[in-house]
Amino acid sequence: MAKSRNNLLGVGGQRKKLSRAEQQGAGSARGADRKAAEDKKQELVRKMRERAEAQAATTAAEPGEQDASPAQS
Template sequence: MAKSRNNLLGVGGQRKKLSRAEQQGAGSARGADRKAAEDKKQELVRKMRERAEAQAATTAEPAADQDSPAQS
């Protein structure tokens, strides 16, 4: 039997059960946890970029020094 394309019952997952506090408009702890996780991720990305830039600068300096005397 072919699967019905018009029957979308159950598509899209289930809804999250709201706590009483969330129903009354209070912020959830889940939102705060996501914010903290996002902040940690941004800090990690910033540190990784700084390390990559520092490493690129140290590897670029000797190459630049080697090219200068060879051109003279």
């Protein structure tokens, strides 16, 4: 006889372990933690972009100022 088709034990992956709060319907704290971490990451990326833009603007302005100095002498 071939393999049993009725025994599906282990098919479909594993279920995650639920905490007591999750079992009682309080929901997951992980979702809130992930949201907070994502917000912090977005804020950090925004600050880094602003700094990079400011540095690029000052770098672009400096050569123009240096070129003007020798011409005035």
